[in-house]
Amino acid sequence: MTLLNPRWPHRDLGEGGPDTFRAFYESTAVQVLRAVCRMTAGDRPAAEDALQDAYVVMFLSWSVRAGRTREENRKYLVGIAAHKVTDAYRRRGMLVELDEEREPDAVDDDLAAMLDERAALAAARDLMERQPPRRRIVVAMHFLEDMEYADIARALGITESTVRTQVERFCKLLTPLTDRFSTTQGGELS
Amino acid sequence: MTEPQHDAARDLVRRAHDKDPAPARFDTEAGLDDVLERAGGMAAAMTVDRIPEGLAHASTLWTPNRYEGETDATTSLVRPYARTGGRTRPAHDLALEALVSTSERGLHPDAAVTPEDRSICRLCAETRSVAEVAALLHLPLGVARILIADLAAAGLVVIGEGGFTAGNQPSADFLERVLSGLRRL
Numbered sequence: 001m002t003l004l005n006p007r008w009p010h011r012d013l014g015e016g017g018p019d020t021f022r023a024f025y026e027s028t029a030v031q032v033l034r035a036v037c038r039m040t041a042g043d044r045p046a047a048e049d050a051l052q053d054a055y056v057v058m059f060l061s062w063s064v065r066a067g068r069t070r071e072e073n074r075k076y077l078v079g080i081a082a083h084k085v086t087d088a089y090r091r092r093g094m095l096v097e098l099d100e101e102r103e104p105d106a107v108d109d110d111l112a113a114m115l116d117e118r119a120a121l122a123a124a125r126d127l128m129e130r131q132p133p134r135r136r137i138v139v140a141m142h143f144l145e146d147m148e149y150a151d152i153a154r155a156l157g158i159t160e161s162t163v164r165t166q167v168e169r170f171c172k173l174l175t176p177l178t179d180r181f182s183t184t185q186g187g188e189l190s
Numbered sequence: 191m192t193e194p195q196h197d198a199a200r201d202l203v204r205r206a207h208d209k210d211p212a213p214a215r216f217d218t219e220a221g222l223d224d225v226l227e228r229a230g231g232m233a234a235a236m237t238v239d240r241i242p243e244g245l246a247h248a249s250t251l252w253t254p255n256r257y258e259g260e261t262d263a264t265t266s267l268v269r270p271y272a273r274t275g276g277r278t279r280p281a282h283d284l285a286l287e288a289l290v291s292t293s294e295r296g297l298h299p300d301a302a303v304t305p306e307d308r309s310i311c312r313l314c315a316e317t318r319s320v321a322e323v324a325a326l327l328h329l330p331l332g333v334a335r336i337l338i339a340d341l342a343a344a345g346l347v348v349i350g351e352g353g354f355t356a357g358n359q360p361s362a363d364f365l366e367r368v369l370s371g372l373r374r375l
């Protein structure tokens with residue numbers, strides 16, 4: 001398939017070399033899509049839309065961004081995609097509250113005690129899915145994409161302390177699982 | 191929250207993410223193509239914004255923050271101009287009421303290439319006005335005009351004059367028909 005689009009006759013993607021847009025896209029798209037799918041709670045079309053639009057922004061500013069490291073560009077891209085996901089939720093307005101007032105239920109402590117590792121990981125995914133949209137987005141950016149609070153705050157147009165609060169609340173809800181299943185804290189699997 | 195708690199949460203979230211039994215698969219070749227398609231639409235939209243003398247005309251094409259096909263529940267961002275390659279004026283001026291009918295060649299299923307063109311060819315198997323085509327396909331009028339003019343140039347549709355005007359005035363025949371239509375209401 002040729003990537004020279006007739007509507008972009010003067011701009012090709014560059015077929016070789018590690019610094020081309022094509023190379024960036026091919027090496028990051030799947031990973032970022034998976035993270036964005038977490039932000040949208042598995043809504044694949046919404047995730048793809050946000051992802052592709054983020055790449056369009058990247059593509060249009062590639063002459064400026066090409067000199068940055070792949071890691072920097074990936075985080076920048078995740079920031080744009082997260083912003084677009086937030087916008088999409090905002091457009092749905094009446095249907096979805098970005099920050100729901102009611103706190104989602106934590107994983108039940110007794111239940112967590114009965115889970116095996118596979119079930120625990122499924123419970124963690126489920127817990128993430130049940131978070132209000134903004135918290136889900138923040139958690140995915142921070143834990144899956146390694147983004148700092150300041151970068152997340154800038155990308156989403158919220159304060160750093162809001163980002164911190166969202167991460168802390170999520171961690172608290174996750175505690176029954178992390179107590180038992182984290183490999184960093186002397187849990188059952190360590 | 192202590193640092194170990196934070197690190198434990200990170201560890202668990204990452205493992206949960208990595209061990210997802212149904213990870214998202216993605217065709218990067220098709221994805222790249224889609225990025226270019228969207229980029230084309232965006233650039234075209236920006237071009238329209240930069241034509242001050244064309245603003246009056248562009249206003250029929252350009253609705254800020256709302257794009258064709260976009261509803262509250264979807265986030266389709268294919269701009270109307272993506273469908274016209276960024277053009278805002280048709281090759282030939284088409285009256286709103288000009289009648290469009292698909293030619294024999296246009297009725298062939300493979301005659302038109304893009305989905306919009308195919309829709310127009312299908313729709314105009316029964317003669318319809320330019321305004322009707324735009325309304326039925328939910329396309330801005332300006333975009334529909336351009337697409338129809340292109341199809342006419344390619345010989346896939348035939349443009350008939352509506353016979354609704356005589357000079358700049360509506361024709362007597364047309365007014366008669368409107369009047370009788372109103373009486374029947």
